Amino acid sequence: MAGLSDKEVALVKSSWEDLTKNFPEYSFYFFTQLVQIAPPVKDLFPFLKGSSEVPKNNPQLEAQALKVFKLTFEFAIGGPIADPTLKQLSSVHVQKGVVEAHFEVVKEALLKTVKEAAGAKWSEDLNIAWAKTYDGVAVAIKNGMKAI
Known part of the structure; x- marks a missing residue:
């Protein structure tokens, strides 16, 4: 686990269920948030590069968003990222x-998307649980990048 309490793991699990109920919609929301926050990040994704807007119902977009959320979720419930994956x-x-x-x-963008998916279940505790988990994933990837 990413240094999460049992309560935080339960919060992440519950919100994961909310996210996956309509993941195509939330993946679009996630990438829309990314582009609104920092428009230049579009160029990091082949399916967004050169486009003026985030495409709806794009399988590549959904697959990429799922990777981000699933990796974060799995880190929350299971611990470290496998070395080859990292x-x-x-x-x-x-x-x-x-x-x-x-x-x-x-x-x-991830936290805004979790908030959107959680709706009335959203809380500061839920926000903190996802933030801690994402930070753990980010640190692992950044450390891996330094080693290259």
Whole structure:
């Protein structure tokens, strides 16, 4: 676990269920938030590069968003990222030119998306649980990037 209490793990699990009920909608929301927060990040994603807006019902967009959320969720409930996965993620982030500030943009968009999906269940505790988990994933990837 990413240093989460049992309560925080339960919150992440519950909100994961809310997210996955309509993941196509939430993946679109996530990428819309990313682009609103930092428009230049579009160029890091082939399916957004050169487009003026985030495409709806795009399988690549949904797959990418699912990777981000699923990795964060799995880190929350199960602990460390497998070494081959970490090496691959770190390598892709280096190749794409991801920098420190990009991790904060993704975190902000992720937390806004969790809040949107949670609706009335949203709480500061839920926000903190996802933030702690995402921070753990980000640190692992950034450490992997430094090792390349």
